Amino acid sequence: MIAILDYGAGNLRSVQNTLAALGARYEIVRDAAGLARAEKIILPGVGHFGQMMRALDRMAAREVLIGRLTAGVPFLGICLGMQALFDSSAEAPDVKGLGIFPGAVERFPEGVRAPHMGWNELELRGDPALFHGLPKRPYVYFAHSYYVPESVAGDRAAAFVYYAVRYAAALESDNIFGVQFHTEKSGPLGQQVVKNFVG
Secondary structure: EEEOOOOOOOOHHHHHHHHHHHHHOEEOOHHHHHHHOEEEEEEOOOOOOHHHHHHHHHHHHHHHHHHHHHOOOOOOEOOOOOOOOOOOOOOOOOOOOOOOEEEEEEEEOOOOOOOEEEEEEEEOOOOHHHHOOOOOOEEEEEEEEEEHHHHHHHHHEEEEEEEEEEEEEEEEEOOOEOOOHHHHHHHHHHHHHHHHHOO
């Protein structure tokens, strides 16, 4: 069973629609018990970093989620769900992230139009599993004001994009995957990314 973690603000319906179109078995979970029985976990991200992390704490889901990820359960974080993997974010500097990976998420530089909204071309690094069967320079849809710097992503970066700065558009590290773009707004290509994670 794939658990879609509902913290009260995620774009759940579009993720559900994608999984349903793929014929994948999923469940919306809103507590630690749901996470504990999940075979795979998707954390969709819409909203504010601080609000999301505080919601996970209210659900008593933070430690269970960290435990499941470190135990090897496949995880896909979408947009804010990817940013949650790091120690902190400039969006809410006083709020701790999951700390799966070290480093901080940053805001686009002063003077740059934010949020970054629209289609951009990715630069894939190597042959990442999430992008199997896709073009080498795929176009996907972004909507965000904060990003994972290239230096913070390090060897975990599976794809890059350029918008004012070059930053990580996707991450892969063992069982943990993340995408900064919105799979649900990226058409058949976005659906294929989710299919690759499901498979």
